[in-house]
Amino acid sequence: MLRLKNTFSIERDISGCGLCGIINIKKVKINGENIKRAIALEHDRGNGLGGGFAVYGAYPDYASLYAFHIMYDDIAAKNNVEEYLKKNFVIEKNEPIPVLKISKILDHPILYRYFMKPKSDREDRLFHDLKDDDFVVRSVMVINSQYDGAYVFSSGKNMGVFKGVGYPEDIADFYMLDDIEGYMWTAHNRFPTNTPGWWGGAHPFTLLDWSIVHNGEISSYGINKRYLEMFKYSLSLKTDTEVITYILDLLIRKHGLTIELATNILAAPFYQTIEKMDPPKRELFTALRQIYGSALLNGPFAIIFGFSDGMVAMNDRIKLRPLVAATKGDFTYIASEEASIMEMCPSPDIVWSPKAGEPVIVRTENVKAKNIVQKEEMVSL
């Protein structure tokens, strides 16, 4: 049975997974073929119940517009959501997402994409004055939680998510990713244990141009969720990955923290480490734990999160999930298994396993980086 939303009678989705990522810091674009091969190699890390990709730089012609990818269960849902969109957005273009009918993806929802921006005279202006980004976030929450049979799975600018139920290599063929180009790709192969056939449950998860692929189970989900609800996030999907996406959105976009600090909240250093820091840093890190203790992601995870200017890969604070990184020239590769990296790049310059809780942060070059403390503790071959 086809489902967009998590209507299973569970509090949340649990899954194991495989993941991959490629980024070129000069924003040189490549098509989806490489990453498809890499994630295909991790075939056994999934069970055919979810695969997906995020591509950055996919829509250069509409780079200034929000690209919404929406799945619909039926025409009625599509009509309802489009009514909302027309009321609130200037829609430059809408079209079905091009797909190739292949034997392995038989059953799929209606897949549509919209390039648009919020109207300046939209109705909600009457009672508050949200910035465009905030309004888009709110719209995503509204559609995902209040509109039956509709689910926004991508809402960023010049980027797109392509995902569904199936093995990732089949999903890649279904969406014809060989024809799409981007400077950054992430991919995911899913092994859910209790939510079969749920299109919305595939990764990546996105909000604006944040995208997350995630392997793991957040044992602190309960409090992370309640913490986010305090900031009016609605967690309609009941997945760990949704929690991570929203925490990042809160910390980086809303609270204005640096990515480095945000990663030190997700995988907070232990007090025994903090105690050894110099006084100003110790104070800062103690405050981070005091203020953001409820945002600590506890339990096993490996994640790759992408944003338009870069990519971050990291593990939980005691490294309970695999994560390998490598570089070759302007390319950085991340994967759950070293073999996947070799599939994309047979002779990398360096390959290393990032330490527990230590992020690999890669930024594209045209961005003037503020305060990068690039973790250079790389273990070379």
Add this chain to the structure above:
Amino acid sequence: MTKSSFSNIQPEFLALIDDTKCVRCKRCIQNCGWGTYSFGGDKIIADHYKCVACGRCYTYCPEDAISVVKNPTVMRENANWHDYHIKNIWKQSEISGIIISGMGTPLKYKKYFDHMLLDACQVTNPSIDPLREPMELRTFLGKKPSKLELDFTEDGEPILKNPMPPQIELQTPFIFAPMSYGSISLNAQKAMALAAKALGIVMNIGEGGLHDDLVPFGKHIIVQVASGRFGVHRDYLNSGIAVEIKIGQGAKPGIGGHLPGEKIGMDISRTRMIPLGTDAISPAPHHDIYSIEDLRQLIFAIKEATDYKKPVSVKVAAVHNIAAIVSGIVRAGADIVYIDGFTGGTGAAPAIVRDNTGIPIELALAQVDERLRQEGIRNEASLIAAGSIRSSADAVKAIALGADAVAIGTAALVVMGCHVCGKCHTGNCSWGITTQRSELVRRLDPEVYGERLYNLITAWSHEIMEVLGSMGVNSIESLRGSRERLRGVELTDSELQVLGIKHAGL
């Protein structure tokens, strides 16, 4: 009324002495604070009427010759007219007056902690071995900003823009509940002070002022300001790590306190700053707090007096509308809210209030935490839950419901020998805990019981670490408020809804 000494009430317990074992050492006579025993020429005689089953005599009998048993003489069983009611009627008809009792209610109410079960990891996420991996229990009590404000140094390094509001750092999420000098002995307070210092936690000295001997433990002491304002002066407010305004107590919400004049000896008179031999009366309300805006004034008066360097806590009893009350307290500027549940202990309270007023801590805590989150102010204050935390399991469940830390009072007294006989108000405690009689107080060695308190809290902390590990988290903040890790058994839909948890199996 000629036979005024005649009573319908039979002794509740029988203190039986095996004369063949007894060596007539008379240790029981010496140990009993109640005067149960006397020497009858060739053997020990017990006045059963005086026995409260505090357990002191048989614990210290070298020959194990004493057994205290429930009086087997039956009252005719009646599920409606229970002995509790019948005996109370007799008592009140004989002497009139309000029935006073010590400790929390002994009546059988539903204990919600006993209807909640914990989660653990299987397959999809690994559990963590606390003996091999770090496991963090460190807890900070105090106001937290909702977001971090950053500045950057010239090198672009981020630093704190504003210093954090004052916090109480606890190495493990326990504190010793407020018990005043007067209601308990100085030695009992000293035992807790020694343990708190060794454990890196804090004790609360209650409303009876700060004895000179405890001043050196200031970093581990919360000083209290209650309606009687005993011993309160500027140095007092600054001598601890935090100040607590006591509004109410779980065992007696809405009721003040009364320490009779005969208990006000030199030392207590000095510490409480009241004349020798006068009654120490804590009015039911603070007479300068008749509403929430008055509370705000007192909170800020204390903050002014302490130069904004000490967190201010407000202690309230869990009553029906507790969620809204606590929300108001937080908005009034409290940094910590201490919620004392229905079953909480006391040195003395009218039994009618103790046994009938208030609501259980589990329900109160769940509602308060949820309400503060709905209002987006949960970060503004830390929550301490109290009201008969009997085990580390209770503590874990309270924390999962949303408490930052738990306070233990009765459990700490049990460490010191308390058998929960409920006669604290008489001042005859054979264990030297709730008495000021020097011959009784002397027997409570602060170092011995300080060490046992240390042992207990250390053991409970290890147990919490085990549970955290089994849940696959390595820090207490990942359990705090994580109700997803709790499931209810034998609870109604309403109870589950109030607790914010799901029934087991779902």
